[in-house]
Amino acid sequence: MKIFSKIFLSIKHFWLPIILALITVLTVTACNPANFKSAAAQVPQLVRSILSDPQTFNFPLNQDASTTGLLLLLYEGLITENYQTGKVEPALAESWQFSDDKLKIVFTLREGLKWSDGQPLTVDDVVFTYNDIYFNKAIPTDVRDVLRIGESGKLPSVKKIDERRVEFIVPEPFAPFLRSATGYPILPAHTLEKSVKTKDQEGKPIFLSQWGVDTPPDQIIVNGPYKLERYDTSQRVVFRRNPYYWRKGSKGEPQPYIERIVWQIVESTDTSLLQFRSGGLDTVGVSPDYFSLLKLQEKQGNFKIYNGGPATSTSFVWFNLNKGKRNGKPLVNPVKSRWFNNLQFRQAVAYAIDRQTIINNTFRGLGTTQNSPISVQSPYYLSPKEGLKVYDYNLKKSKELLLKAGFKYNDKNQLVDAEGNRVRFTLLTNAGNKIREAMGSQIKQDLSKIGIQVDFTPIAWNTFTDKISNSLDWEASLMGLTGGLEPNDGANVWNPEGGLHMFNQKPQPGQQPIQGWEVAPWEAQIGQLYIKGARELDEAKRKEIYAETQRITQENLPFIYLVNPLSLSAVRNRFEGIRFSALGGAFWNIHEIKVTD
Incomplete structure (x- = not known):
């Protein structure tokens, strides 16, 4: 460092901008997620960015809306939404049926569901997730606020009917019952039940400290299309395809098709833009100050800017x-x-x-x-x-x-x-x-x-x-x-x-x-x-x-x-199956998107 300082001070002033530009390029290159590839692992992958580190990998405890999309790669609920049509579609549950008075809904789980560790995913996991976590007053989760019903704030009751069917009962008519109450991620009882029942010295469930950002990835058991492979603080979060994910393609092939997803932690939108333009990122949100520049480079950069109309976000x-x-x-x-x-x-x-x-x-x-x-x-x-x-x-x-x-x-x-x-x-x-x-x-x-x-x-x-x-x-x-x-x-x-x-x-x-x-x-x-x-x-x-x-x-x-x-995103043309919408963005249907090169 002393040698560098002497050399730097002896350089004429007009070289300073060139030196700074070179340092910037080297910094961007060093952080470029495209370099995060080993010679032994050239697999289909998607590289995107996020502004800050996740606060937790425990979905019920997450209060950071900016990382919700990241966590939803790991978790899935009974139902999901099609963000192109706005309709509710089956997920872990293959079907559901309302009672005539609309106060009960029975879900039938798919056969053969498994967690990322290979253990069976059952109705018991659904009952545990709602009754022991989401409805547990000792666990501070925003999910519970959405599930409260009526002036009394009562919560639905959830009970097991048999090995594949689970019943939700509401105390009074609840219009958003299906869309709001049953799409939240299901969590594994066999991994988390003990942490909910065990209390720390302050009498709080030790669940509150489970699956933090310091948890070894192989201990975080999930049911979504991906599982956590590694987390490097202030650098990246890496996901690997979950081999036990339930979805299959039209020919019976396992989904998702993309093997690995890298979320690069980039604390500046300017740096994200530099990484996208240099090929390090596969997608970037197009803010208005970048739009004109990126629009001119669409063909040269082999990407497309998608416009979903007014965004669903508020400011x-x-x-x-x-x-x-x-x-x-x-x-x-x-x-x-x-x-x-x-x-x-x-x-x-x-x-x-x-x-x-x-x-x-x-x-x-x-x-x-x-x-x-x-x-x-x-x-x-x-x-x-x-x-x-x-x-x-x-x-x-x-x-x-x-x-x-x-x-x-x-x-x-x-x-x-x-x-x-x-x-x-x-x-x-x-x-x-x-x-x-x-x-x-x-x-x-x-x-x-x-x-x-x-x-x-x-x-x-x-x-x-x-x-x-x-x-x-x-x-x-x-x-x-x-x-x-x-x-x-x-x-x-x-x-x-x-x-x-x-x-x-x-x-x-x-x-x-x-x-x-x-x-x-x-x-x-x-x-x-x-x-x-x-x-x-x-x-x-x-x-x-x-x-x-x-x-x-x-x-x-x-x-x-x-x-x-406006909801604008730039995405590399090498991704097939993009169904862009303001509601879900470019990768809401991640399970069916393919890398074409």
């Missing part, structure tokens, strides 16, 4: 509305908490964000303004044409709302509250996501026009999620969630006690208690409407219920929705 700014205290200390500075909990303040912020400029500049026109938590693909989506309130850019209206709420401007044109406190807060997002970083910078600039100082601070993903869901030590954030067809899949966001009720989070099992936690009337109303919507079997009435939830969310703005980008 939003939200404030910490939690009025509670921990150990006598307010989670949010009381002065700022009063701002955030002022409806006119939130509405003023919404009017001050120039979403069209964000679309034009950050998204290069490849997006639309977003106004609802429900995906546009959903039959329950309420459009602005149908009466949904929108917050188009209007600085005059924004300032009027602030003045009406008791705020005022000082002689420096800075916004202050009635007590003279300067309106200033920190806006967090996850570092490495260039689109979000650009959006945050734009929002900072927009809000400065109404006298608000925003300290925009991108931080590491794991630190960010810990603040949002655990320590609750934050003021405002910029993030997004993934949507879908069924509104009840978002019940854990809108149930005041849900694990993703981020704007006013109640402590989850195992977290420190909060004193003085309050639920606003509109907040409770949304939660009640989600219960009512899940109970209603008449589709027209159900649509109106969810329309009302969207009206309330847009009036009260727990989330200030921003932009809905």
Whole structure:
């Protein structure tokens, strides 16, 4: 290192850009997943990227939506969704039948199902997964929030009928019964049952520490198309085809066809782009700032950019509305908490964000303004044409709302509250996501026009999620969630006690208690409407219920929705069988995709 330093310092200044460029190329090449191939193992593989390390390989404990797709390579449930048609299809269960009153559903498992260690997968595993894990209050899982039924929050009962049939019973009509309740991954009783029953020194199931990222891959027993082969921290997660996976091709050949999948951990979307262009990645999400460049290179690079229309993801700014205290200390500075909990303040912020400029500049026109938590693909989506309130850019209206709420401007044109406190807060997002970083910078600039100082601070993903869901030590954030067809899949966001009720989070099992936690009337109303919507079997009435939830969310703005980008991905032409959709992306049907070279 000393020798290199002397040489480097003696080089003339005009060589510096060349040296830096060379270092960049060497760094990208060294991290290039294309180099992750041994001479003895040239097998059909797919190489893609993810922004951060997984937090766990234990699906029920995972709270990171960005790694859900990775985990679903390992696990499968009774049913699945066809993301091209939107219909429910058989998975581990070959068939199902509802009772006449719609309160019972009996699933029949396929014959000969096995776990990745060769052990039989049986009805006992299904009963164990639901009764001992998903329904276990000692296990903090977001899955349970979606499965709660009615005002009482009762869970379905699950019981074994015989060696191949299992029965689910709900206490009252539950419209999303099939789609929401029975697609969650089934877990192996023979491997995990002991960890659920055994308690640690604090009286918690040791299941909570099972299948972490430090677990040897061969100890993680799965039923999906792939099993974990290796995990190199901050480098890659490697999956190998599960030889006991149940699916077969048209000629009886085992599926999936792709032998190995490598998820390269790349903490910058810019680096992912470099790796894709150099041939190291087989697919990359096409963000708007990359679109023009990649479009010109489609033929030369032997890839295709797929466009699925508006993405199912949401993006939003939200404030910490939690009025509670921990150990006598307010989670949010009381002065700022009063701002955030002022409806006119939130509405003023919404009017001050120039979403069209964000679309034009950050998204290069490849997006639309977003106004609802429900995906546009959903039959329950309420459009602005149908009466949904929108917050188009209007600085005059924004300032009027602030003045009406008791705020005022000082002689420096800075916004202050009635007590003279300067309106200033920190806006967090996850570092490495260039689109979000650009959006945050734009929002900072927009809000400065109404006298608000925003300290925009991108931080590491794991630190960010810990603040949002655990320590609750934050003021405002910029993030997004993934949507879908069924509104009840978002019940854990809108149930005041849900694990993703981020704007006013109640402590989850195992977290420190909060004193003085309050639920606003509109907040409770949304939660009640989600219960009512899940109970209603008449589709027209159900649509109106969810329309009302969207009206309330847009009036009260727990989330200030921003932009809905187009769903764009670039995929190498050597993959056959791609059925791209905004709901599932390029590889939702991974079992039937083939490598052609």
